[in-house]
Structure formats: structure tokens, C-alpha cells
Amino acid sequence: MILHVSHLSKTYQTAAEELQVLQEISFSVRSGEWLTIIGPSGSGKSTLLHCISGMTKPDKGSSVKYDDWELLTTKEEEQQTFRRKHIGFIYQDYRLFDQFTVLTNTMLPLVPYEAKDVLKERATALLKQVGLGDRMHHVPSQLSGGEKQRAGIARALINQPAYLLCDEPTGNLDEKNRDRVIELLKELNNGGTNILIVTHDKEMMTHGHQTIELSYGKQLQRDGAKGNDPLYSG
Numbered sequence: 333m334i335l336h337v338s339h340l341s342k343t344y345q346t347a348a349e350e351l352q353v354l355q356e357i358s359f360s361v362r363s364g365e366w367l368t369i370i371g372p373s374g375s376g377k378s379t380l381l382h383c384i385s386g387m388t389k390p391d392k393g394s395s396v397k398y399d400d401w402e403l404l405t406t407k408e409e410e411q412q413t414f415r416r417k418h419i420g421f422i423y424q425d426y427r428l429f430d431q432f433t434v435l436t437n438t439m440l441p442l443v444p445y446e447a448k449d450v451l452k453e454r455a456t457a458l459l460k461q462v463g464l465g466d467r468m469h470h471v472p473s474q475l476s477g478g479e480k481q482r483a484g485i486a487r488a489l490i491n492q493p494a495y496l497l498c499d500e501p502t503g504n505l506d507e508k509n510r511d512r513v514i515e516l517l518k519e520l521n522n523g524g525t526n527i528l529i530v531t532h533d534k535e536m537m538t539h540g541h542q543t544i545e546l547s548y549g550k551q552l553q554r555d556g557a558k559g560n561d562p563l564y565s566g
């Protein structure tokens with residue numbers, strides 16, 4: 333599935349002002365590609381990921397197409413179905429539900445849609461994969477920040493998404509767990525999962541096929557593998 337983003341702009345309306353945080357962003361992600369999104373804090377990276385998933389509505393004139401299917405003009409219900417089937421989202425702020433265990437949180441996106449025993453098995457395997465095999469029956473408030481982040485990663489993978497959108501997935505992890513997440517993302521990408529990742533992590537930036545850089549909502553550059561970019565060579 334190819335993703336085409338074109339002329340994507342986003343203006344937030346606040347009580348005091350109109351704040352344009354994205355201006356005319358355009359890029360494509362081919363099947364099996366890994367795209368890295370970089371830029372300083374506040375440059376619009378999270379907003380871009382949310383717009384690509386349809387969870388935030390961009391300005392008129394923006395287009396987000398998966399193959400030939402325009403997401404933005406589709407009814408909300410169809411967008412939700414599309415997200416449930418094809419998109420996994422790793423949130424910067426985890427968004428776990430405190431009233432449920434880590435295992436239930438991981439299963440939750442598909443609970444009404446798939447057999448419980450199948451989901452439980454898949455969720456258990458994912459939690460083990462991110463190193464939370466011994467924390468499955470804890471609730472999020474009993475976890476460290478890094479453990480919550482890994483629980484959020486397992487949940488994002490429960491629907492075996494074609495597109496994995498990752499907002500700073502290693503922001504709270506130590507080196508060992510960061511490397512474990514990088515290995516997992518590489519494995520998923522080798523298996524055909526498209527990765528779109530927002531990151532400040534220099535090691536993470538060396539992976540992937542394509543990078544875009546945002547600055548005050550504008551797209552600065554578009555290039556090949558980040559590892560060749562002298563800006564980030566150390």
C-alpha cells in the first residue's frame with residue numbers, strides 16, 4: 333500500500349489566534365519503506381503523524397491517500413475501520429487505560445472484533461517480545477515510563493498493521509530497551525510493515541530509507557538514508 337501525502341497543512345484555532353503548524357507538506361512512502369520525521373520540538377511532527385492517521389483533521393486542500401483511496405474525505409466510521417485494520421499508532425504519551433491491566437490494554441483495540449483467546453495469545457507474545465512478559469497483569473500506574481512506552485508499542489502491533497506510526501517510541505527507554513525496539517522495528521520493516529517514525533534519537537535516525545525534516549511546520553529537505561546525512565553524523 334503506497335501512501336501519498338500532498339499539500340498537507342494544519343492550522344489550530346485557539347482562543348487567542350490561528351496557529352499554522354504545518355505548511356504544504358508532500359511526500360510518498362512506497363510499500364515496505366521506513367520514513368523518519370525529524371525536526372525541533374514544536375515543529376509539527378506529532379501533528380503530521382496524527383493527520384496521516386486521520387485522527388487530526390488537516391486544513392482544506394490537504395490530501396492523504398493510501399493507494400488511490402483518499403482518507404480525508406471519507407466518513408469518520410470508514411476512517412476508524414481503516415485505522416483498526418491497517419494502522420498501528422505508538423503515542424508519545426502512551427495513552428494506556430489505568431483501569432485495565434497491560435494485557436487487556438494490549439488487546440483492547442480489537443476486543444469487539446476478534447476472538448478473545450486469539451487476541452490473548454497474540455498480546456502475550458507481543459508483550460514478551462517487548463520485554464514485558466512479567467508485567468502483563470500490572471496496571472499502567474504500576475509501570476515505569478519505559479515500561480508504559482513498551483506496552484504502548486505492543487498495543488500498536490496487535491492488529492498487525494501495514495503502517496506503523498511511531499511518535500518518539502524510544503524517548504523513555506534506556507539503551508538496551510531502545511536497541512530492542514530498533515531491532516523489533518527492523519524485523520517488522522523487513523517483513524513488509526511500513527514504518528513512519530518521529531524521533532530525536534540519533535541512533536534511530538541512522539535506520540530507514542527516507543527522511544523529512546520539519547522546521548516551524550515547513551518541510552526542509554527530503555533525502556535518502558539518514559545514515560548518509562552529514563547533519564546527523566555525530
Ligand SMILES: Nc1ncnc2c1ncn2[C@@H]1O[C@H](COP(=O)(O)OP(=O)(O)OP(=O)(O)O)[C@@H](O)[C@H]1O
Nearest residue numbers: 344345346351353372373374375376377378379380
Ligand atoms: N490541539 C492543539 N491546539 C493548539 N495548538 C496545538 C495543538 N496541538 C499542538 N499544538 C501546537 O502545534 C505545534 C506543533 O506541535 P507538535 O506536537 O506537532 O510538535 P512536535 O514537533 O511533535 O513537538 P515535540 O518534538 O515537542 O513532540 C506546537 O507549537 C503546539 O503547541
